Amino acid sequence: MKSPKNKTIDISVEEGKQYLERCITVTEPVQLSTVLNKTIVGDCFDVLPNLPHQSVDLAIVDPPYNLTKTFGNTTFYKMAPDEYREYTNAWLDLVLPLLKDDGSIYVCCDWETSLIIGNILLEKVIVRNRITWQREKGRGAKANWKNC
Numbered sequence: 001m002k003s004p005k006n007k008t009i010d011i012s013v014e015e016g017k018q019y020l021e022r023c024i025t026v027t028e029p030v031q032l033s034t035v036l037n038k039t040i041v042g043d044c045f046d047v048l049p050n051l052p053h054q055s056v057d058l059a060i061v062d063p064p065y066n067l068t069k070t071f072g073n074t075t076f077y078k079m080a081p082d083e084y085r086e087y088t089n090a091w092l093d094l095v096l097p098l099l100k101d102d103g104s105i106y107v108c109c110d111w112e113t114s115l116i117i118g119n120i121l122l123e124k125v126i127v128r129n130r131i132t133w134q135r136e137k138g139r140g141a142k143a144n145w146k147n148c
Helices: 013-022 044-050 081-098 113-124 139-143
Strands: 056-061 069-071 074-076 099-107
Touching: 044 081, 056 081, 081 099, 081 113, 099 113
Parallel strands: 056 099
Antiparallel strands: 069 074
């Protein structure tokens, strides 16, 4: 049972199948009109090289946090910091050429990966802002000062 404050949207398996059927795959270079207003399903390392350069106004990127986690049938395994840095450089080098000259990128990360990702971003782009929030969860959440 979810917490009353949990606003996660639940959909049925059937609804999920309907959304997935509307998705497209990109396996070769495409024109912008082919992917505009579409949802692409695939591995970013396979898809991004096929998208048109300088066609993206805003990229919102949520790479795997450096934790061992299973997503469906795929498991992402925690990497050594240098290996995660290399991994981050690899996907970022595919994303950045897609941005227009005045484009922006927002990268989601946790407190630990932000140390690696933030430093890489400083090397490659102009970082204008950093958005941070505190999320209370677990044992200490009810004792948080906001709940007094």
